Amino acid sequence: MEIPLNESAPLAVELRGITKRFPGVVANKDIELRVRRGEVHAIVGENGAGKSTLMKTLYGMHRPDEGQILLDGEPVTFRSPADAIAAGIGMVHQHFMLADNFTVLENVVLGSEPTKGGRLDRGAARRRIQEISDSYALGLDPDTLVEDLGVGDRQRVEIAKVLYRGATTLILDEPTAVLVPQEVDELFGNLAELKREGLTVIFISHKLDEVRKVADSITVIRRGTTVGTADPRTTTAKELAEMMVGAELPAAAVRESTVRETPVLRMRGVTVAAVAGGRSVVDDVTLSVREGEVVGIAGVEGNGQAELVDAIMGLRPLAAGELWLGDEDIAHWSTRRRREGGIGFIPEDRHRQGMLLDAPLWENRILGHQTRPPAVKGAFIDRRAARADTARIMAEYDVRAPGPDTAAVALSGGNQQKLIVGREMSAHPRLLVAAHPTRGVDVGAQSVIWELLKDARAEGMGILLVSADLDELISLSDTLHVMLRGALVATLDPRRVTPEELGGHMTGAVRGDDAVGAA
Amino acid sequence: MTALRRLGLSLMAPAIALVVALALSAAVIVLIGQNPATAVGVMFDFGDSPAQQTQAIVLVLNRAVPLFLAGLAVSVAFRMGLFNIGVEGQYRIATVLAAGAGAAVALPGPLHLLFIIVVAMAVGAFWAGIVAVLKVTRGVSEVISSIMLNFIALGLASYLLTGPLRGSPEGASIITTSEIPESGWFPGLNGVLTGLGLAEPRSELYGFLVVALVVGIAVAVLIKRTRFGFDLRATGMSASAATASGVDARGMVLKAMLISGAIAGLIGLPELLGDAHDYNTEFTAGLGFLGIAVALLGRNSPLGIAFGALLFAFLDRAAIPLQFADIPASVVTIIQGTIVLAVVIANEIARRVTRQQAERGNAVAPPTSGDGSTGGGQGPGDGPPPDVGPTTGTGTGVGVRNASGEPGRTDSRQGAGA
Amino acid sequence: SDETDAGSGSGSGDGGSAAGEELMVGLAYDTGGRGDKSFNDSAYAGVEAAIEELGGEVQELSPNDDGSDRAELLTQLAEQGYDPVIGVGFAYGEIIGDIAAEYPETTFAVVDSSVTELGADNLTGLLFAEEEGSFLAGAAAALKSETGHIGFVGGVENPLIQKFEAGYVAGAQAVKPDIIIDTQYISPAGDFSGFGDPARGQIVAQGMFDAGADIVYHAAGGSGQGVFEAAAASGGRAIGVDSDQYETVGDPALQAVIMTSMLKRVDNAVESFITDYSEDAVEGGTDIVNDLSTDGVGLSTSGGQIDDIQAQIDEFKQQIIDGEIEVPAIP
Amino acid sequence: MSTATAVPTAGPGRGPVTELFLGGGRARRVTWLLVGLLVLFSAVRVISGQQALTSSSTFGAALLLAVPLLLVALGGLFAERAGVVNIGLEGMMILGTWGAGWAGYQWGWVGALVGGALFGALGGLLHAVATVTFGVDHVVSGVAINILAAGVVRFLSELLYTDNAAGGGVTQSPALSSRPPSFSLPVLSSGPDLLGDLESRHWFLVSDLAGLLRGVSSGVGVLTVLAVLMVPAAYLLLWRTAFGLRLRSCGENPAAADSLGVPVYRLKYIAVVISGTLAGLGGVFLVFIANIYREGQTNGRGFIGLAALIFGNWRPGGLAAGAGLFGFADALQLRSQTAVVALLLLVAFLLAAVAVWQAVRGKWTQAVIAAAFAAAALAAFLTIEELPDGIVSFTPHLTTLLVLSLASQRLRPPKADGLVYRRGEH
Ligand SMILES: Nc1ncnc2c1ncn2[C@@H]1O[C@H](COP(=O)(O)OP(=O)(O)OP(=O)(O)O)[C@@H](O)[C@H]1O
Ligand SMILES: Nc1ncnc2c1ncn2[C@@H]1O[C@H](COP(=O)(O)OP(=O)(O)OP(=O)(O)O)[C@@H](O)[C@H]1O
């Protein structure tokens, strides 16, 4: 904004009429994008709109079927990322592209290593990374292992990777999705730094407020094609959202409490030891979930939420503490017994823990419910009943797929998630452990899932909700706990807390003492 | 249409592979200055007289029975991502102990047989169980431990044969265990063959064929139709998903290895009970390793393994007529190796194609995505109107997604490296 | 081996078809087949010599890798009209009895396995007194050893190879009762890798040379190559086995260390068996033991390294032939 | 490792003695471990009177047995560090032996070296085509290659060696036309042979050390020297060069590497071909010992090499230790049945030490169990004269298995090892 932009100067990046098809899908169709030098240019669009695909095209990861890429007014063709890197383009991917077992240094220099007499010149690399880290305030230590880093640091490593290659144009694909507000602010500080140095930034986000705060101009993509550009200074978030979706957005929810007195889950002093020894990953957690209550767990990723969920599901042993389901002490129960006892589970990573991707849907219906009718009869699997029940779930929960015999891979993420939700609901659990139930799911599916959770709550199901989506947490939860370094540091009232406050607790910037007591 | 095409594809793959392998082998035969057509003719020439023809069939079947069992043993472990390279050792040690035990007791016919079979299965299971226990309690890779246990089994079998279980007199050129009394011999099936109107073959068709069939069906039912089989396959497809679903992964490792080992224990029995009646220094070795190839050929399904075993047995039998036609028998091994490689490559390509079709088929399926631009078709425009979404006043919360550390989909057979 | 007496009733003819017709010899090898530079080749040489003399043809067959189709090899040869049919190697001993009973019109022979208990009178065992030849090898080693320390490397610890050991030890002790003899096998019974792993042969022999032995005798098939290498590397000497390895080793550096070889004249045995067959003189049902008296076993003299002790060797040989020395066949 | 990461300080209040043994990083710990082992072996030798336990002859044999395993394991290292599991090492080694025999009889030892390497490389190439290009499961492809290799070499021998004037047959090649040179350390291990002199005195510790040094420094073949040098070379190449970093990145996170312009497919190809080449060289080494190619010569060493790789935690030093351990146990077993019995005494000592250690740490159950086994081992040592052949034959395998199952399992395979990588399908 501060830098006066010369309208007649050639554009840093111009994409003309880009079309990219995948088997059966047109991911990008006749897309236009014009990015001026030295600006932060945001691209917004709903899930699956084709943003990542477009950026991958610009980064040389695949070639467009039609259309042209121009850099500084010159047409270019990229055969591989290496070509794009050479042309000064760098990309930070939506999914981190880091080798955990490598150090920061190794991750950064990979692919363009400084060498001295055939050897990797670590000294030179270290100096260079330190330089970059200092001048853009990234705060990196070149010699730590990436697996020891948190998400924010990892993202900065990704940015350092790009800067190290001398990129003049940076693509950031949903960089803020995994960050808490404070980290987002730090990142925006970094971006401002980059801009000051004259770099061009292309920035993808679903968070429209952020976009309006940081971008100089915005391009909106819907269903694979450009629907227009917007000026962040004059466009409201609501207008932007409607451009994205192409329809009016629904109004906010009215909340009414359905919490009853009977507890379904009680935990006291639950502690989980780290696999490699050292500090406990879950540290003396005490909480309870009552019938009809949604208890939200907020926290920056990697603060023990995943381990807490694992401990409840029996996937990790307790080092100490008590775990009660209703009146029964389940601390020593196997995962299977816990599931039979009435715990439903929506795992955070559906591909890893929720589905058998190569198996048909009806087998995925059985997964997690192997000991219960209708899909199972005695020691045998009842294929017919499993198929029938899968068809029922597909109809009731709007899972869009040709039929129960379709392989799970063939479904989009949202449909997979709906199947999982439907499957878990069908067993009528007393307690549902839902970890990131709408992660990576687009708007339509997301609201369906939210509705399902609310209905279940109304019927008396207790829900433990772990999420990184602060809005989701705030709007769904009846009680909200904040987890930091394995411990519950604050209990907040979701009706009164703002995302910013919540973020403050999550990063430890605000101490738990001034927490607002919950109902 | 898709079902038919899928079936076609799954049959096409092995067929194409077979053709490729045969073409390569033909090239090899040409290289040594022989006519491939003759070679093929020779391989399919089962002899002139009916007796010779049934004999050829019996030979193929007798060879196929242990190969089938070996393939089954390997496949059960493979199904859950365990690479049981130790089938070789498991059947060796099982056979020698079963032979020793069988010779040591006197029981009425069927009981005697049952006793020997149970001993063999128990020993095989025990030997495989060591691998499982080491893996579960000490994290020792099953690949290393079963390689080591193969050698240990070989040495131990040798010790048992030359020491405590030796039945042959000093100086006899082949060391054997004591002969199993006739009550412990498995009756042959030539009666059935002649009953079917076939000519009486020279060799006895192993009665163990029946046991192998029963085991094959049992394994098929176990894997495909039971809860246990579901757990096993689920663990093989995704150990993490299976664990989250309540499968006890450690227990499954143990159970799968025990079953695999128990089946491995049967491999030596067709020969032991149907023909040799003792274990000796010349007892057929290497069936465990062949079993791996057969399991791969059969894509770990019992029916496929049966075909794989028959194919290998057929090729094995061809070694003799080929030599009569002055074609070296090593051509057979080359054909076997090429077939395995060609089949696995073809399978992989077929798998890709079907998977791609499945994905494509779904991507275009939703009716409303007119221009096909969004694959999932879940845009709020075509779905049910999004209901009351939890939004804060400013409307930021649309579709936040979190992508950190989401490991991509992989089709890992995690038995492989570690 | 189980149905011992089956079919012996049909003792119609030994080599009945011999005269007049073209000779068709069927030869079934042990695993490895022709080209093993050992007794498969030796058997082939015998057949070749016979055919040169008598005319006719030979059909050779090798078993598959695990040897599970041995019985079928013999059956096929008999079925196709080959006569006589010869199985090379004791592994045939287990099954050849049954097949001989099934094809009473065909004449069978098996190398290295006794048939007397099989009761098939169209079957002959071609046996060798390996212990007698090995006795001479032991005597030669003891006579030539300067350190009073010799060695024996066996391939696989089975009864056949133990015969070699027993004779060798007896021979050496006959010369020098207090001689130190290291004996070691490469693999245990039932594990045939010991016949095909020269590296282990080398290591075992090297250990003996390092410990002070100066002559090592091997009965280890292909692993013997490693024994020669060890001898060459440590300035010791080695004794070969089966064929005249001085001639077959094909390497001057190794010829220099091969003092002699214990010959096992499979070629002679096979040749004379075929000759007998063509003259209709095969007795059948019995073993033909090829020992020192028939020159079925003995020591080679190529290279001339044992010329100086030939007299003593001959003396031992005579004593054995005369029965003055009983050579043990079990260690 | 200059980039030693800051390990969280392992417990407070470490005494000066502990510091002496456990402080100062890995190099010092390893040194102490080796010194301890030497003392232990020396003591056992003196008590049992089994000179073979630490004789130069045994160590020489151990080296000879370890080198082919080392080469194969190094081959495995390259492939698996690039993310390709290589169960086909045995087959590639077989191809290597054949190639060495075939080229060696025509062009001497240099020819054998090149021929074996090339044939091994061909096997590697086939594996790369199947796994990288066609995305076949790595284990499956490896098994197929093992079968194929056995058939191919038999066939080629049949084709080229039967009726070959130079000799050879279906199971063996003609002799190599020249031998590779070998070296001994002057004065110490040859000529005056000072080490040999020391060794023959049977002094506690001194003679054992002399035996060790002499064993690995006399009559050492050119390929042995090469193989031993390859351990640090592999480390330097894989951990100190840009090429190595890229290659390892393919085994850790190929998608990340790909996104940075690292040619993942090409590197995997290169790695697997190097892997085949090294396995082939392992075969060449066996051919050098025998001076001919002989069918079955590899005798399962490809699998053992793979085990050494895993044993060594996918690191050059570790796999060398694995190969060395196996080689030593194998040498001992081949050299002396009675020395194997002396190993029982060694085991008794080790277990007794474990028992004391556990008792000090207050873990009484473990201490009692260890003590009981120590006593059993001691009793066995005292009562058993000589073990039967069958039992002795698996000494090295049992040793490896025991060490593996007793050592704590902190193995860390490359993260993407064995996963089929398809661009854009991560
Ligand atoms: N490699 C591929 N093969 C097939 N189809 C693909 C591939 N990559 C993307 N697609 C399709 O292209 C569409 C656009 O995907 P893209 O990842 O670009 O969306 P996006 O806008 O980045 O969504 P999100 O907000 O979820 O990140 C997807 O719906 C998908 O159907
Ligand atoms: N590499 C790919 N190859 C083939 N199809 C793909 C690929 N990537 C995505 N798709 C397909 O695109 C569709 C949606 O992809 P997308 O990545 O947007 O999923 P999503 O809805 O964001 O869920 P998830 O986050 O679980 O991937 C799915 O049908 C999926 O099968």
Ligand SMILES: [Mg+2]
């Ligand atoms: Mg997407």
Ligand SMILES: [Mg+2]
């Ligand atoms: Mg995206």
